[in-house]
Amino acid sequence: MRSPGNGLARFGLAGLVKCANFACCEKIMKKKIGVLLSGRGSNFEALAEAVAKERLPNAEIALVLSNRENAPGLDRARERGIAARAIPSKGLEREAYDKLVVAALQEKSVDLVCLAGYMRLISPYFVAEFPNRILNIHPSLLPAFPGLEAQRQALEHGAKITGCTVHFVDENLDAGPIVMQAAVRIEDADTVESLSERILREEHRIYAESVSIVLEGRFRMEGQRVITSGEKV
Numbered sequence: 318m319r320s321p322g323n324g325l326a327r328f329g330l331a332g333l334v335k336c337a338n339f340a341c342c343e344k345i346m347k348k349k350i351g352v353l354l355s356g357r358g359s360n361f362e363a364l365a366e367a368v369a370k371e372r373l374p375n376a377e378i379a380l381v382l383s384n385r386e387n388a389p390g391l392d393r394a395r396e397r398g399i400a401a402r403a404i405p406s407k408g409l410e411r412e413a414y415d416k417l418v419v420a421a422l423q424e425k426s427v428d429l430v431c432l433a434g435y436m437r438l439i440s441p442y443f444v445a446e447f448p449n450r451i452l453n454i455h456p457s458l459l460p461a462f463p464g465l466e467a468q469r470q471a472l473e474h475g476a477k478i479t480g481c482t483v484h485f486v487d488e489n490l491d492a493g494p495i496v497m498q499a500a501v502r503i504e505d506a507d508t509v510e511s512l513s514e515r516i517l518r519e520e521h522r523i524y525a526e527s528v529s530i531v532l533e534g535r536f537r538m539e540g541q542r543v544i545t546s547g548e549k550v
């Protein structure tokens with residue numbers, strides 16, 4: 318993860334000494350989030366709200382990217398004055414496409430990539446460019462119900478409890494180290510829609526909290542486990 322030191326190095330020590338404007342220096346040290354989405358973007362909005370309300374005080378959303386030009390999430394970002402662009406994937410191999418996405422993220426010096434309803438598998442190349450710096454939100458308690466329509470899978474399986482998971486992204490689908498989970502009870506009267514709505518509320522809550530944990534380094538890895546209870550590292 319890019320450390321604040323990198324930002325200072327970029328501006329030079331002399332520049333820092335000369336700079337008496339604290340707000341300016343604070344801005345230099347802000348961690349940059351890149352959001353990838355394909356759809357409506359409610360999780361992006363939850364992160365943007367957390368930044369706006371200073372629940373993510375030292376962060377900014379530097380870029381919202383989509384593989385779909387008509388993704389409503391792009392408009393939501395532009396309405397907030399956040400840089401947003403589509404990179405259409407048509408006709409490109411997975412890695413060739415990911416090279417374009419990675420270049421766009423690196424151009425904005427993104428520290429942390431947040432997948433938020435991004436309907437593409439990402440390549441090992443992409444993962445290697447952002448080691449332990451890509452998060453995803455999934456609407457089930459992983460490892461149960463990975464893949465598409467997780468809420469429907471849980472309902473049709475007859476599960477009594479499901480929920481959502483924020484995890485680091487690795488080369489395997491919905492399988493990386495888990496940062497946070499929240500449980501949601503499945504009621505007898507639930508439909509996919511009613512269940513999805515309750516899960517989504519929890520998604521918005523734990524995604525912002527997980528981003529805070531990761532950006533502030535309030536975790537350590539022990540194999541597949543993400544230990545979040547300890548000291549800042």
Ligand code: GRF
Nearest residue numbers: 357358359360434454455456
């Ligand atoms: C969410 O349910 C998320 O868990 C899943 O895709 C959906 C995206 O919703 N990965 P939104 O675009 O953030 O509203």
